[in-house]
Amino acid sequence: MPRILVGIDGSPSCLRALHYAAEVARAKNLSLDLVHVLAPVLLPPTVYAKAIADIERQEREHADRVLTTALADIAPLGVTTRRVTTTGNPVDTLLSLAADEDVEMIAIGTKGRGAVARVLLGSVADQILHLSPKPVLIVH
Numbered sequence: 001m002p003r004i005l006v007g008i009d010g011s012p013s014c015l016r017a018l019h020y021a022a023e024v025a026r027a028k029n030l031s032l033d034l035v036h037v038l039a040p041v042l043l044p045p046t047v048y049a050k051a052i053a054d055i056e057r058q059e060r061e062h063a064d065r066v067l068t069t070a071l072a073d074i075a076p077l078g079v080t081t082r083r084v085t086t087t088g089n090p091v092d093t094l095l096s097l098a099a100d101e102d103v104e105m106i107a108i109g110t111k112g113r114g115a116v117a118r119v120l121l122g123s124v125a126d127q128i129l130h131l132s133p134k135p136v137l138i139v140h
């Protein structure tokens with residue numbers, strides 16, 4: 001089914017992008033993929049394996065909460081949604097998912113959870129805007 005990818009990192013800005021994307025999806029009869037990209041847990045091998053597994057589990061639980069909140073936010077709009085959680089670099093991951101021929105657009109916020117006030121666009125937003133072959137919706 002033709003769809004819009006929405007980058008969800010739990011920031012207020014991505015939720016505003018999600019709302020716009022949901023309006024577009026409803027108007028154009030598209031579905032939404034809510035994508036949360038987890039950073040790989042990089043710890044030295046001396047760290048006890050169970051500790052690493054615990055961190056990974058907490059990250060996944062956090063991702064689930066973030067996606068659940070985002071989905072609840074747009075539930076009244078009645079758009080078909082999927083949740084996608086993957087691990088890796090957010091830019092590479094979003095761009096490779098967007099390469100699918102069914103993806104019509106990528107929607108993201110301008111700032112994320114690591115927001116630095118002096119920059120206009122976060123690094124993920126900046127790179128996606130410049131590198132995406134698909135239309136990009138960026139919402140303040």
Ligand SMILES: Nc1ncnc2c1ncn2[C@@H]1O[C@H](COP(=O)(O)OP(=O)(O)OP(=O)(O)O)[C@@H](O)[C@H]1O
Binds near residue numbers: 007035090109115126
């Ligand atoms: N890990 C992620 N998974 C999914 N979407 C993301 C992720 N990181 C960022 N995004 C998307 O990109 C938008 C802009 O975030 P970005 O990371 O560019 O801003 P920032 O966190 O303020 O900057 P930086 O990461 O450079 O400190 C977010 O609103 C969100 O839509």
Ligand SMILES: [Mg+2]
Binds near residue numbers: 112124
């Ligand atoms: Mg960020």
